[in-house]
Amino acid sequence: MSQPAPNVAPTPAAQLTRAELEAYWMPFTANRQFKERPRILARASGMYYWTHDGRQILDATAGMWCVNAGHGRPEIAEAVARQLETLDYGPAFQMGHPGAFELANEVVKISPKGLDHVFFTNSGSESVDTALKIALAYHRVRGEATRTRLIGRERGYHGVGFGGISVGGIAPNRKMWSSSLVPGVDHLSHTHDLAKNAFSRGEPEHGAHLADELERLVVLHDASTIAAVIVEPIAGSTGVLIPPKGYLKRLREICDRHGILLIFDEVITGFGRTGSPFAAQEFGVTPDMITCAKGLTNGCVPMGAVIVKKEIYDAFMQGPPNAIELFHGYTYSAHPVACAAGIATLKIYEREGLLTRAKELAKYWEDAAHDLRGLPGVIDIRNYGLILGLELEPIPGKPGARAFDVYLKCFERGLLVRQTGDILAMSPPLIVEKSHIDQMFGLLREVLRAG
Numbered sequence: 001m002s003q004p005a006p007n008v009a010p011t012p013a014a015q016l017t018r019a020e021l022e023a024y025w026m027p028f029t030a031n032r033q034f035k036e037r038p039r040i041l042a043r044a045s046g047m048y049y050w051t052h053d054g055r056q057i058l059d060a061t062a063g064m065w066c067v068n069a070g071h072g073r074p075e076i077a078e079a080v081a082r083q084l085e086t087l088d089y090g091p092a093f094q095m096g097h098p099g100a101f102e103l104a105n106e107v108v109k110i111s112p113k114g115l116d117h118v119f120f121t122n123s124g125s126e127s128v129d130t131a132l133k134i135a136l137a138y139h140r141v142r143g144e145a146t147r148t149r150l151i152g153r154e155r156g157y158h159g160v161g162f163g164g165i166s167v168g169g170i171a172p173n174r175k176m177w178s179s180s181l182v183p184g185v186d187h188l189s190h191t192h193d194l195a196k197n198a199f200s201r202g203e204p205e206h207g208a209h210l211a212d213e214l215e216r217l218v219v220l221h222d223a224s225t226i227a228a229v230i231v232e233p234i235a236g237s238t239g240v241l242i243p244p245k246g247y248l249k250r251l252r253e254i255c256d257r258h259g260i261l262l263i264f265d266e267v268i269t270g271f272g273r274t275g276s277p278f279a280a281q282e283f284g285v286t287p288d289m290i291t292c293a294k295g296l297t298n299g300c301v302p303m304g305a306v307i308v309k310k311e312i313y314d315a316f317m318q319g320p321p322n323a324i325e326l327f328h329g330y331t332y333s334a335h336p337v338a339c340a341a342g343i344a345t346l347k348i349y350e351r352e353g354l355l356t357r358a359k360e361l362a363k364y365w366e367d368a369a370h371d372l373r374g375l376p377g378v379i380d381i382r383n384y385g386l387i388l389g390l391e392l393e394p395i396p397g398k399p400g401a402r403a404f405d406v407y408l409k410c411f412e413r414g415l416l417v418r419q420t421g422d423i424l425a426m427s428p429p430l431i432v433e434k435s436h437i438d439q440m441f442g443l444l445r446e447v448l449r450a451g
């Protein structure tokens with residue numbers, strides 16, 4: 001099971017002093033706590049990380065939901081190296097390179113039917129802000145400029161751009177910037193209902209009616225003011241919320257009825273996590289746009305994308321042909337190195353059947369997960385594809401402390417999980433074997449049992 005570390009000799013990171021840790025302001029991290037007891041990763045291969053002091057860590061999170069083909073894939077490394085030697089960079093505006101077109105075509109091949117144009121970004125946050133901007137511009141170019149309202153959902157995570165935090169529904173991500181959020185945003189209720197849905201396997205039974213809140217918002221604001229609704233098919237960062245049966249379909253129907261665009265934020269659900277290439281296919285609901293990132297390049301070069309349906313792209317291709325249609329883009333849109341990584345990644349996914357592998361393992365994963373029911377403090381276990389959310393009873397007055405403690409103990413014992421509030425999340429690389437699953441849940445069981 002365990003793998004020899006490639007070159008486990010201590011790396012320079014092992015010698016970092018407390019002072020040397022200071023300059024790097026770490027994102028979404030308790031900097032002072034971390035720097036007192038740093039967790040430094042030095043290497044990765046397959047299903048494993050190795051820390052700077054040579055400890056092996058089983059990766060139950062695919063990094064942060066992104067390393068779907070496992071770590072250190074030589075095919076990607078070689079493609080990236082070749083690209084750097086051939087064409088390191090080319091201007092993204094008014095110029096192209098073959099990889100950009102090839103990757104767009106490959107992404108379209110695995111996308112839901114009808115979503116056939118791809119706008120490249122460098123992250124999930126940029127994908128979200130890009131999709132929101134396309135939605136607003138789309139209505140405008142079609143002569144419906146009053147459609148400016150954006151609808152998100154409580155507990156939604158859509159990255160950290162101003163658009164993303166505006167439609168997002170996680171309070172700490174918003175409150176510092178509350179006066180600067182995008183105006184005219186409303187939120188649907190989240191779908192988390194432990195009283196009715198605890199310990200659901202797959203899609204929970206209760207909650208489809210929550211989609212009807214969109215009808216209520218249409219009555220309140222009038223459809224002619226609403227541009228788009230954005231939701232994660234499965235909410236990840238907030239602690240794994242699986243959509244109730246029928247919920248996404250109902251959202252789609254209401255959007256259709258009122259000319260509202262539906263955006264699925266598939267930054268974590270894209271590229272095989274649910275058992276289909278995208279959650280849209282898995283749940284049989286086709287949105288108007290998909291935002292993605294992470295697994296697009298197996299996490300190894302930053303890249304994101306917005307996949308849009310033909311009608312949206314075509315709506316922009318109307319004016320004089322020499323006019324720029326969309327005043328939006330990044331220096332690194334379709335960066336040649338990211339495209340090379342993306343093409344190599346999609347080839348691996350196809351060759352190894354990784355975009356549907358989660359379906360084959362889902363039952364085994366589900367049974368292993370629900371076996372933890374009854375352990376001290378476990379108030380919910382929820383799962384879909386190769387995703388797990390495990391919710392713990394909070395320690396009174398210390399929200400998040402219990403799950404953080406479990407996270408630390410797992411890490412000390414050689415298992416990387418994610419923690420958000422009092423919820424633990426697992427989302428292993430899609431190359432995971434049953435033996436790894438046994439090891440993950442065995443270790444988690446021991447840590448939870450010890451309390």
Ligand code: PXG
Pocket residue numbers: 064065122123124125126128157158159160232236237238265266267268293294418420
């Ligand atoms: N949308 C969704 C649905 C995401 O999950 C983003 C947008 C932003 O992507 P970037 O690339 O800008 O970070 C995300 C990011 C976690 C976790 O463990 C999830 C994310 C990031 C970090 C941690 O839940 N998702």
